[in-house]
Structure formats: structure tokens, C-alpha cells
Amino acid sequence: xxxxxxxxxxxxxxxxxxxxxxxxxxxxxxxxxxxxxxxxxxxxxxxxxxxxxxxxxxxxxxxxxxxxxxxxxxxxxxxxxxxxxxxxxxxxxxxxxxxxxxxxxxxxxxxxxxxxxxxxxxxxxxxxxxxxxxxxxxxxxxxxxxxxxxxxxxxxxxxxxxxxxxx
Amino acid sequence: xxxxxxxxxxxxxxxxxxxxxxxxxxxxxxxxxxxxxxxxxxxxxxxxxxxxxxxxxxxxxxxxxxxxxxxxxxxxxxxxxxxxxxxxxxxxxxxxxxxxxxxxxxxxxxxxxxxxxxxxxxxxxxxxxxxxxxxxxxxxxxxxxxxxxxxxxxxxxxxxxxxxxxxxxxxxxxxxxxxxxxxxxxxxxxxxxxxxxxxxxxxxxxxxxxxxxxxxxxxxxxxxxxxxxxxxxxxxxxxxxxxxxxxxxxxxxxxxxxxxxxxxxxxxxxxxxxxxxxxxxxxxx
Numbered sequence: 474x475x476x477x478x479x480x481x482x483x484x485x486x487x488x489x490x491x492x493x494x495x496x497x498x499x500x501x502x503x504x505x506x507x508x509x510x511x512x513x514x515x516x517x518x519x520x521x522x523x524x525x526x527x528x529x530x531x532x533x534x535x536x537x538x539x540x541x542x543x544x545x546x547x548x549x550x551x552x553x554x555x556x557x558x559x560x561x562x563x564x565x566x567x568x569x570x571x572x573x574x575x576x577x578x579x580x581x582x583x584x585x586x587x588x589x590x591x592x593x594x595x596x597x598x599x600x601x602x603x604x605x606x607x608x609x610x611x612x613x614x615x616x617x618x619x620x621x622x623x624x625x626x627x628x629x630x631x632x633x634x635x636x637x638x639x640x
Numbered sequence: 641x642x643x644x645x646x647x648x649x650x651x652x653x654x655x656x657x658x659x660x661x662x663x664x665x666x667x668x669x670x671x672x673x674x675x676x677x678x679x680x681x682x683x684x685x686x687x688x689x690x691x692x693x694x695x696x697x698x699x700x701x702x703x704x705x706x707x708x709x710x711x712x713x714x715x716x717x718x719x720x721x722x723x724x725x726x727x728x729x730x731x732x733x734x735x736x737x738x739x740x741x742x743x744x745x746x747x748x749x750x751x752x753x754x755x756x757x758x759x760x761x762x763x764x765x766x767x768x769x770x771x772x773x774x775x776x777x778x779x780x781x782x783x784x785x786x787x788x789x790x791x792x793x794x795x796x797x798x799x800x801x802x803x804x805x806x807x808x809x810x811x812x813x814x815x816x817x818x819x820x821x822x823x824x825x826x827x828x829x830x831x832x833x834x835x836x837x838x839x840x841x842x843x844x845x846x847x848x849x850x851x852x853x854x855x856x857x858x859x860x861x862x863x864x865x866x867x868x869x870x871x872x873x874x875x876x877x878x879x880x881x882x883x884x885x886x887x888x889x890x891x892x893x894x895x896x897x898x899x900x901x902x903x904x905x906x907x908x909x910x911x912x913x914x915x916x917x918x919x920x921x922x923x924x925x
Contacts, residue, residue: 477684480778483684484673484686484689485689486715487686487768488686488689488690488765489693490692490768491690491764491765491766491767491768491776492690492694492764492765493697494765494766494768495694495763495765495766495775495901496697496698496701498901498902499766499901500839500840500841500900500901502770503768503769503897504768505768506768507758507768518695519655519699520650520653521649521653522649523915524650524653524654524655524657525657525659528657528661528673530649531661531787532661532682533682534769535661536675536678536679536682536683536767536847537686537767537768537769537776538767538772538774539672539767539772539774539802539803539811540666540671540672540772540774540802540810540812541673541675542664542665542668542671542672542673543660543661543662543663543664543665543668543673544661544665544771545661545769546661547658547661547662547665548656550654550657550658550661551658555656573719574881583770586769586771587771588859589665590664590771590785593666594817594818595667600771600817601838602817602839603770603771604837605839606770607882607902622745635894
């Protein structure tokens, strides 16, 4: 059920993001609303539910690029696993820690995306330019996470997941 | 076996969800796949949402800017009238040139394939990933848009259709790092290649020999040699050409004539690989 809710939210929020980014006239800066959902899935959902949710959010982002390659579902899964591993050390249940995880995930996601596109494209250095928008992207994604928090809280079952990356 | 699968269910599912797209990406690289059923479903669901949101945001923006524009509109109207008179004079001159061009072509027995009417489309969204610079438009396969068609505005070239589905299509911008377009310096007719840099307001130019005549401010247009754009569409203005001490080619950047972050409406030219779609038959990608 929560998987379906997150999937529908991903389509809606990415559509909204694409329109807002156009309206604001951003060039290489984006708002990683999808990542905010992946972080939530890693922190608050069960392994199976969270993994499918993260995969689908990445899949939708991949479709939105216009040239789906499989990069973003893979990155979403990597971020999902790393956030889950980090949550063993830091409790991610409060709003502040959720925003901290979202900021870290945005930086990590951008770096991994640039690395993998650099690895496979002819003009790899061109993709590095997208990193110039990362600082603003982190701030905007945190703001988006803050705005989404009340909505995401409603999806939270309130149960504390058992500790472990694949718990 | 069943017990093993049951015991390691989570590990297996997570591994498949991670490795399947990763291997797919590493093997197919930057090319991208053709839209499958799930892709089409996602696009089918998201396109109306984007159109509706664009309509709403633009409506509010137009209302606000309309109110602001009322202030000082008299001065603007006077300026517009002056510009209109100038444009009218230029149009007359161009009509003369067109008539002369037609006469000369007739004399040379020059035949040209007729190009279909351009498809007017509205930009409904920007791609949410900064690694691939593209926009989405509200015209797709249903309207005759096909992969590979060039997209322009009255200001100049915008990009190329990389995916078209039912009611929408995605346009790879000239600024995307994967973009390559054949260019021509309008003044000297020197050929070049225009490359995307991944930056919003800068293109790179390549393969202009260091001894060629190229100056700051030269206009670069499409050469029509890349099988994408027709000849003569404006790309941008040459900036800071440098002739390095070593090497065959000069280094220069290009200021695009289109502000890609502000583009609202575009024209899709129904030509694929330089061939008008009318000549290929409708529905042929």
C-alpha cells in the first residue's frame, strides 16, 4: 500500500518539479524530490517495500530524463542501501536527521551520477558541469523534504524497523 | 532450494533491483532504450499533470506580469510601433530577395523537396536530472513528431527529439554534453562542429582551423550537414576565439541564441535525417 502511495507521489512530485524548474528558469540546478522519497523509504519502510519504492522512484526519474538507461534506478538502490547502513549509526526518525540524510544523499547521488555518466559517455567532462548546481540543489531538496515531511509522516506506520541494512 | 530462496528473499530481491539496472546501464551506456509499456504508462500519467501545472503556473505568471506590464505600456507601445515600421521595411527587402531567389532558382532549374508545416509545441517541463539536459513538449507521436526531428524557435536552434510517445516528446538541448551539430560561420562560410558543454548558456565550437577567419561576434548557423537540422538556422554567436600556439584548431565558445531556461514554445520541423516526413510517408520514424 505504501509502495503504491510512494509511486504515485513520485510521478506527481517529479511532474511538479519539472514544471517548477522550468518556471524558475534553472539551468543545471534541480530539486531532488525523488531522493527525498528514497531517503524516507530507506529510513521508515521495510526492506522489501522500501527497495521496491526506491527502485520505482529511480525508474520514474529515469523515464523523465528522456533517455532512460537504467542509471537512476541503480543509483536510487545504492542510496537506499547506504542510507539504511548509515541509519545503523544515526537515528533517522526525527525531522532534522531526515533532512540531514536527504542533504547527504543529494550530494552522494550527484557525485555518483556524474561518475557513472563520465564512465560511459564520450564527452564525460561535460557532465561534470552539472556539479556546479549541487550546493543550491542540496538547499532546495532539503526545503522540499521539509515541505513533504507532514505528508510522509502520514505514510509512516510508527513501527520501528529492526536494525540492519537488510532488516 | 525453496528454503534457501525463502531465507534469503530480501537479499535476493535487493540484489536483483540493484544489479539489473546497473548492468543494463553499463552495457547500453548513454544510448537509452526505446519506451516500453511501463515507460509509456508513466508518461501517459505524467503528461496531463505537467500540462495542467504548466497551464496553472503560466496563468498566474501571466496575470502578475500583465498587471505589471500595464505600467509604462504607453511607452512600450510607441517603441513597438517604431520597431514594427523597421521590421516592415526589412520584410519588404526580404520579400524582394525571396522573389529574386525564386527567379534565380527557376533559371537554374533548381528543385527542392517541400517541407511539411512545422508542428507548434508548448514546453511543459524540464527534465529533473541535471546530467541529461532536455525538455518535454506537449506534442508527440499522435501529432506526427518522431525521434530525430529538429526543434527550433524563431531565435534559433533548440535541439533534437530523442523520444516521442503518444502526446509528448523529449527534446535533447544543444547544451547537453552528448549534443553535436554541424555549424557554419555565416560571414566566412567556415564549417565547424558545435558541441554541448553541459552548461546552460555556453556551447563549444570545434574543428575550426586556426588559420580560418573567425572573429568575436561572428554568427554561427546550422550547416545542414549533420542530417538533423536544415541549413541556416541560427545557433549562436562566437565568443573569445583563441589560436593556441600548438594544434590545428582554434578554441572558442559560443553564446547560444536561444535562452534554453526560458523557452516556452517551440517548432518541430517534420524532417528526419534531412528527409521531409512527407517524402518518407506519415508514421515512418
